[in-house]
Amino acid sequence: MPRSGPLTGVRVVDLTAMVMGPYCTQIMADMGADVIKVEPPAGDNTRYISVGPAPGMSGVYINVNRGKRAIVLDLRTDAGKTVLRRLIETADVFIHSMRAKAVTKLGFGYDDVAAINPSIVYTNCYGYGRRGPGRDRPAYDDTIQAECGLPAVQEQLTGEANYVGTIMADKVAGLTALYATMMALFHRERTGEGQEVEVSMFETMASFMLVEHANGAMFDPPLGPAVYPRTVAPNRKPYRTKDGHIAALIYNDKHWNAFIAAVQPAWADERFATLELRARQIDTVYSLVAQTMSERTTDEWITLFAELEIPAAPLNTPDALFDHPHLNAVGLFETVDTPHGPVRMPGVPTWFSRTPGRIAGPTRELGADTDEVLRELGLDRDACGL
Incomplete structure (x- = not known):
């Protein structure tokens, strides 16, 4: 050719x-x-x-x-x-x-x-x-x-x-x-x-590996272990929905405020008000979101997250990529x-x-x-x- x-x-x-x-x-x-x-x-x-x-x-x-x-x-x-x-x-x-x-x-x-x-x-x-x-x-x-x-x-x-x-x-x-x-x-x-x-x-x-995981270990003296906490939080995994699974990252303050306004107004309090506060308790945040995600179907969440401009995707297999x-x-x-x-x-x-x-x-x-x-x-x- x-x-x-x-x-x-x-x-x-x-x-x-x-x-x-x-x-x-x-x-x-x-x-x-x-x-x-x-x-x-x-x-x-x-x-x-x-x-x-x-x-x-x-x-x-x-x-x-x-x-x-x-x-x-x-x-x-x-x-x-x-x-x-x-x-x-x-x-x-x-x-x-x-x-x-x-x-x-x-x-x-x-x-x-x-x-x-x-x-x-x-x-x-x-x-x-x-x-x-x-x-x-x-x-x-x-x-x-x-x-x-x-x-x-x-x-x-x-x-x-x-x-x-x-x-x-x-x-x-x-x-x-x-x-x-x-x-x-x-x-x-x-x-x-x-x-x-x-x-x-x-x-x-x-x-x-050390792009994000170097983290606190880069400093002298170290400010923490070589780990980026968000990526190793036990509850960081695809969310189970009413009929399957979905990947979603309700990450920055814009995403978070849009999500709680549309889905969970009760979470609009000082515990989770900023990205910095959520990052300190990220596994708790993942756990709370997981409980809510089970209330709707995957398609319903995909539609809502598209409207809110929150990153989300269904779970594909490698076979599915061809189509x-x-x-x-x-x-x-x-x-x-x-x-x-x-x-x-x-x-x-x-x-x-x-x-x-x-x-x-x-x-x-x-x-x-x-x-x-x-x-x-x-x-x-x-x-x-x-």
């Missing part, structure tokens, strides 16, 4: 696997970059972790590797390394998710790659940053969620330590890798200088024709007036574009010894 988007003309050599790195480069592909996915002969493990229309084409893999060109190189061989070096010569970005020792041993650490292409942006996607003692530890979403405190926060909220029901660490770190790489490309556009970028899941998620009227109206989903039939994908969630992105194309079979990329480099498979 023709490339479009603000990254048209940018070439990315992608040696990432699983989700963190591939999610980063999937967005780059949707924004117009020519992303060349380099896989070992066995392929990225994500090809095999969920259902799919064909072997090696799982749903998770298809979604985060769409629009990339797929080549196979065995980097344990001299032939594979030679081709990768030629590819690096043509690239703007080199991104990988191997541990530091492994990529250096292969001969593709930053110094090796910069010697080939000094202006390249080289992005490391790690579990733990190289400057700390955890640098050689393996990392997956579950272990990073645990280490950054997410299950502990869930325990305060629900009474039981749990992971959240999405691979949050992988995806937040992938978005961080994207913006870090884009910043380095912006610097290169201004100065011509390439550089090395490092993004680690643990540091990213620690920073992410959500707002998402369909803004065109989030795109159907892509593939050799295995049409695939309806969640597309680009951002909008550009001049350089809009789009789903860059179908996800490719393992190694499907190896010959094409070799030809572009002026190489022949047999002559290369591949």
Whole structure:
């Protein structure tokens, strides 16, 4: 499919696997970059972790590797390394998710790659940053969620330590890798200088968690624990209505005054008069509202909250998102024709007036574009010894 988007003309050599790195480069592909996915002969493990229309084409893999060109190189061989070096010569970005020792041993650490292409942006996607003692530890979403405190926060909220029901660490770190790489490309556009970028899941998620939870622990001496009380209040959960559930946040003073005037005039007293007072007893506020919410149906509350301009929403399942009227109206989903039939994908969630992105194309079979990329480099498979 023709490339479009603000990254048209940018070439990315992608040696990432699983989700963190591939999610980063999937967005780059949707924004117009020519992303060349380099896989070992066995392929990225994500090809095999969920259902799919064909072997090696799982749903998770298809979604985060769409629009990339797929080549196979065995980097344990001299032939594979030679081709990768030629590819690096043509690239703007080199991104990988191997541990530091492994990529250096292969001969593709930053110094090796910069010697080939000094202006390249080289992005490391790690579990733990190289400057700390955890640098050689393996990392997956579950272990990073645990280490950054997410299950502990869930325990305060629900009474039981749990992971959240999405691979949050992988995806937040992938978005961080994207913006870090884009910043380095912006610097290169201004100065011509390439550089090395490092993004680690643990540091990213620690920073992410502490946006609000650092709270009183930031000060010297501390003014309180590292926790944002509202998010861990036991009664912070969807409200049960007469016929189901609803999410609503009667938060600022405007929301609160509108709610009590329409629903509970008896609460118009000094105990809850300001946001500051309500914040100090937020779990009590949640409990009181919960009792009232059970008196009407979900649709009745949705209608009333819309009139009062109070944020509210029904509880959807992930399946329901595919038929959500707002998402369909803004065109989030795109159907892509593939050799295995049409695939309806969640597309680009951002909008550009001049350089809009789009789903860059179908996800490719393992190694499907190896010959094409070799030809572009002026190489022949047999002559290369591949």
